[in-house]
Amino acid sequence: MKPAPFEYYAPDSLEAALELKARFGDDAKPLAGGQSLIPAMNFRVAQPSILIDLNRIAELRYIRKNGALHIGAMTVQSQAEHDDLVAAHAPLLHEAIPNIAHLQIRNRGTIGGSIAHADPASELPVVCVALNARMRAQSKTAERWIEARDFFAGLFATTLQSDELLVAIEFPDLAENTGYAFMELSRRSGDYAMAGVAALLTLGGDGSCEHATLVYLNVGDGPVEAIQAAASLSGVKATAVAFHDAAQIASQTDLAPFGNLHASVDYQRHLSAVLTERALAKAFERASQRIKSSS
């Protein structure tokens, strides 16, 4: 199938793009990497009447460290995948990116495009919530920061206004004494995951868990946090048993997966539990290493 006709604009500055977005509002769909939008248009699931192609806007492609790590929304995923700043300051993001589809898709797909698309099966929204990232939204007349937890608003929905574009994402550094892990399981390399998790674990001075964060993909209508499982680890000694118990709470109490073509609800719960246990063990190992190397 082929895309239905549309009006096409390819502004070469952010200012010009925001002007177009102010003029056309929801009638105009921003085209980032197009790795989700173009297939949807090929199938005519999406038939936008106006496309604003952001690919000529060079000022939206950058990775900078000033305080936190800032990534321009139009930065290509494969660039971030191989970037030293990302590896050093947002290792969870660095670990998650290779799980996004295939190399050919990551060469074109963008960090901001994937986040603004808000597909519950995608990796980057989960990473953003786990890391407390902030989204920079800009319109012709105003700009604001949106916390990751306030940005995702359900299935393929965000709290961006009709005249706003996502222009950058800010990732704070990992907290001290904190380890991380991103894991997902798919039937074949590059497929959508049947379940996946981003885990952060902060250790106290005595080796007990101080704080945990667990966020899941493809088990709800957006990134889903296992709040009770994370709370169960607070102040508890970091042991395999504690991780196992947390995994059970996450998969049985916190999560309410829908099931999909490749994984039933029960199987998604099972996978979530297995991944949670593994991810917590990995995050613990990394937190311990960090503590060791800093002392």
Add this chain to the structure above:
Amino acid sequence: MKTYPISVSINGKTYRHEVEPRLLLADYLRQQAGLTGTHVGCEHGVCGACTVLFDGKPVRSCLMLAVQVNGHDLMTVEGLATEEKNLHPLQHAFWEAHGLQCGFCTPGILMTLLPFLQEHPDPSETEIREAISGNLCRCTGYQHIVDAAKLAAKKMHTP
């Protein structure tokens, strides 16, 4: 329908055409540029048959619009062999190791492997399988493709 002029370098040659914005790059290559070596399979980015190099990097030409390549540099499978009887070492390796049966997926696999093998002179089997994981082949079971990729690495990096 409004059309836009594009000028694009494909395999070192400049092509100039008028395109509708909704024209996919894969269809532009085949129908307007006349380069039918690039194959169209699934048209939603899963099969990899339409992979071409966009500014040196493998991308899906079914997930780009022709109008987006204005001013850029493309390479398609036609750019591999310098002349008809002089196959590129990568193509020669596929011929020698029986790396294809029906050949439908081959252009996409070659365009994926070219930059990969240029950057990885001595890849492991795991690395090769990961590199071509975004390219579906329904004939070979991949074994001979992996063999061909290993042979190609040797050929491409032997002076």
